[in-house]
Amino acid sequence: MQKRLQYKYLIFREFYYAGSLSCAELSSRIGKSIPLTTQMINDLIDEGIVEEGGLAPSNGGRRPAMYSVKPDAMYVVAVAMDQMLTRVAIVDFHNKPVGAIVQEELLLANNPNALPQLKTIIEQAIKKSKVPKKKILGVGIGMPGFIDARQGINYSFLSNEHHSITAYLSSALEVPAYIDNDSSIIALAEHRFGAAAGTRNAMVVNLGWGVGLGLVLNNQLYRGENGFAGEFSHIPFFNNNKICSCGKKGCLETETSLKVIIDKAEQGLKRKGSTSFLKKNFRTGAIEKDWQAIVKAAQSGDEYVIRLLTAAGYDIGRGVAVLIHLFNPELVLLSGRGAQAGRIWQAPVLQAVNEHCILRLAENTAVKVSQMGSRAELIGAAALVLENLVRARSREAKKMLV
Structure with missing residues (x-):
């Protein structure tokens, strides 16, 4: 009974990631024989969980039936x-x-x-x-x-x-x-459904109120011995005497988090000569609303906001250069809430990587911005x-x- 339930959840997971599969494809993915896989599929059809959804595209031979889990089954x-x-x-x-x-x-x-x-x-x-x-x-x-x-x-x-x-x-x-x-x-989502799908080694940078990191190493999510791997935010990068949320001083987060960018935007608008699409009283106290105002301004070509994001992006890129030297990833993906600002991040991160990374390592690592954004x-x-x-x-x- 336990084994059957184990196989069932294996099947659910593979359908969840793939959408639809033939019996042969599913058999290969779960590592079970085709007769057993066929029996499990038929049982799930009888239970009203799985449905047949037509035939696979022709590749010259007999077209196999495709199956998927009904959207409202669970x-x-x-x-x-x-x-x-x-x-x-x-x-x-x-x-x-x-x-x-x-x-x-x-x-x-x-x-x-x-x-x-x-x-x-x-x-x-x-x-x-x-x-x-x-x-x-x-x-x-x-x-x-x-x-x-x-x-x-x-x-x-x-x-x-x-x-x-x-x-x-x-x-x-x-x-x-x-x-x-x-x-x-976030790294799990990107590795299964997003821009990191199909990569064996990827660093997924979570641009948020801090600067997090999810690591995909050898096709597996890496969490470290106790699950604490990826504390990218708290690498000491600056001699700025700013206290980080972790209690230390000069962490990467103190100059690059979205909260810091909002703070800098507010401070800059108070100075004479700073012009922006942002209203003088843009700081509402609702942090998500303030970030969306930054995104909207950036997407409208606001030079002031773009300079703020570019400066933060360059500093994040310096951190990314360290990651590339340590892990030699195929991909560095900028994801999370901050990715809503789009490709504005890409150029400064790449500039920092090119300046601070050994060329042989840098030229084999792609830097991309996620399309998932806050959905990740x-x-x-x-x-x-x-x-x-x-x-x-x-x-x-x-x-x-x-």
């Missing part, structure tokens, strides 16, 4: 968190949200009630969606902080007295819940559920063999 709750805002989307099996994405202010720092507040936000989103809980595979949550995903603990935020956040939420919501660092799941974390949170369901069943199956 759902996933995807949660994207930063230190101030939480977004929740209930998505079908084709990653399409059911209704509007819920967005709520939820301060993580110095907030002992953050975890029960998160639970309430997710509960209300599920209730509003009217999706039956029996159809929800799980809740995937991306969040900032030092996270041990295996234990379900965030050592930076959502204090639960060092108990498992995932255990608390799974019990309270009555569906499996999983957490991971926001930059790691939600997509990665949904994928996190499928990844964990497969791992959980695999662990259970191994226990039964002991």
Whole structure:
């Protein structure tokens, strides 16, 4: 029974990533025989989960039947968190949200009630969606902080007295819940669905209120020994005496985060001679709204804003040059909320890479800007559920063999 369930989740995961597959393709992807795969597909068709969707394009031989999971057969709750805002989307099996994405202010720092507040936000989103809980595979949550995903603990935020956040939420919501660092799941989304798909070694830079990093090494998401790999924000780069959110001074984040860019924009507008599409009172106090004003100004060709982004991009590029020397990646991808500003980031990052990187390394590394933008974390949170369901069943199956 456990083994069958393990195979079922393997099949769900492969359909989730591929969309539709023939029996032979699915058999190859899950490493099981065609007779067993055929039987599993037929069982899932009988259960009303999988459907046949026509024939594959002709390649000269007999065209195989293609199968996919019905979009409304099951759902996933995807949660994207930063230190101030939480977004929740209930998505079908084709990653399409059911209704509007819920967005709520939820301060993580110095907030002992953050975890029960998160639970309430997710509960209300599920209730509003009217999706039956029996159809929800799980809740995937991306969040900032030092996270041990295996234990379900965030050592930076959502204090639960060092108990498992995932255990608390799974019990309270009555569906499996999983957490991971926001930059790691952004890398997962990009590796499975975005510009990093098909790459074996990629560095995914999360441009946000900090500057995170997700690492794809040898075709696998790399999290480090305890899940803390990728703290790109906190590499000491500057002698600016500015205190970082981590408590140290001169970190990369202190000159390049989106929050710092907003601060610099506000300060510059107060100086005489600074002209911009941004209004003099553009700083509203709503950080997401302020960032969207920066994006709109940049896309309108605002020279002042473009200079700010270019300066930050160059400094990020200096950090990227270090990554290239250490990891020799095929791709460096700029993703996350900041990627909404588009290709403006690309030129200064490349300039810094060309100036600070050994040519032989730099010329073999592409630098791109993601098209996913702020959607990446939600997509990665949904994928996190499928990844964990497969791992959980695999662990259970191994226990039964002991």
